[in-house]
Amino acid sequence: METKHNSLGMAMAHAKCPRCRQGDMFQYKWWQVTKFLKFNKECSACNFRFEREPGFFDGAMYVSYAMSVAMTLTSWFVLYFIVGDPPFKVYIITIIILNIVLLPFLFRYSRVIFIYAFGGIKYEKQLNKEK
Numbered sequence: 001m002e003t004k005h006n007s008l009g010m011a012m013a014h015a016k017c018p019r020c021r022q023g024d025m026f027q028y029k030w031w032q033v034t035k036f037l038k039f040n041k042e043c044s045a046c047n048f049r050f051e052r053e054p055g056f057f058d059g060a061m062y063v064s065y066a067m068s069v070a071m072t073l074t075s076w077f078v079l080y081f082i083v084g085d086p087p088f089k090v091y092i093i094t095i096i097i098l099n100i101v102l103l104p105f106l107f108r109y110s111r112v113i114f115i116y117a118f119g120g121i122k123y124e125k126q127l128n129k130e131k
């Protein structure tokens, strides 16, 4: 049985290593915005190399772009149907601010989603020492 902490969803939410779901992919929490680019090269628990090959995470750009588009559509939807169609500049300002504010979040989760989806890594349960 998987415990709550090393289920796939929890491991992704906490940006854990895809192989052992124990080590952290990032050195800081996502709200520590000035340090959001600090990325661990290897897993501290199982020494798994996160960057599978040079430029591996370039593909995460597309994930980040898709997330940004989804976010833009959601904010457009909210402004139109819930706020009640404000002036056009409100749309633009809201979307720009959201994209800036959520940049660390997008950066982090685009990489998490990318490595989990395209890294071809199997979860090796025996590496996870948490009971």
Ligand SMILES: [Zn+2]
Binding pocket: 017, 018, 019, 020, 021, 022, 023, 043, 044, 045, 046, 047, 048
């Ligand atoms: Zn690991």
